Amino acid sequence: MRPRLLRLIVSFHTTTAAMAMERYCLENAVPGRLIPIPREITAGCGMAWSAPPEEKDTVLRAAEGGEIEIAGTYVLEI
């Protein structure tokens, strides 16, 4: 089995919001990265922000700072 790690996953209503989140986070050195949204969250297609769970406050503040609407937050092993 490949290693599975506990990660914070932030989902968005639109792909453009996910891409805006990536831009904002890279510019502001916010931890995490964009990944395809895990199947455990939705069977649909989309991108999500993945970060260490302990960075939740920083990530949520970044979304607020970038005026990016979040659809949901999850902590799961991926």
Next chain:
Amino acid sequence: MENIIVDARGHQCPVPVVMTIKALEGVKGPCTVETHVDNETAVQNVTRLAGSRGFPVTSEKLAADHFVIYMQAPQPASGPSGEPRAEEIVCAPDRRGSTVVAVTTDSMGHGNEELGKTLMKGFLYALSQLEELPKTILFYNGGAKLTTEGSLSLEDLRSMEAQGVKILTCGTCLNFYGLTEKLAVGEVTNMYSIVETLAGADKIIKP
């Protein structure tokens, strides 16, 4: 934070895993453990150990026979009895299959270029998460930009390389884009090797 170096080069599985477990047993607090090994299967097995304990892990290839796995242990990490858990000391078979992935552009699909770049990053991430990794990933034309400095996919590609996936980038393409000095992962290849790799593949994936 404490940094522990385990040099397991010259040892075959399960010794690198056992040496890493022993090193983890001796730690008093959060630490980084660097395990140095000389083969890709050992990288896969030590990476699996980190995964079984939930530790963040990355790996990279330093030379043809020198790989390093970095794991971050947040706390003393031995099992309840202080003994390694039996399921951790496994010599799993090689994760590599015989698939070749041909990346011909830094953008996946046709349409919006920015979306295509986001999709390609997602593709390479998902590729690195496969249970059976590809044998080789070829990068040519615009795909060459993904293996060079500044690419956001380097972590995924380095991790796959350390597990034995060949990362090959077209030298003509690097030269054309002025990126010859900026290759950050894998090796440079030429058209003969590209054709031989494609011709010898059981299956080719072209994102």
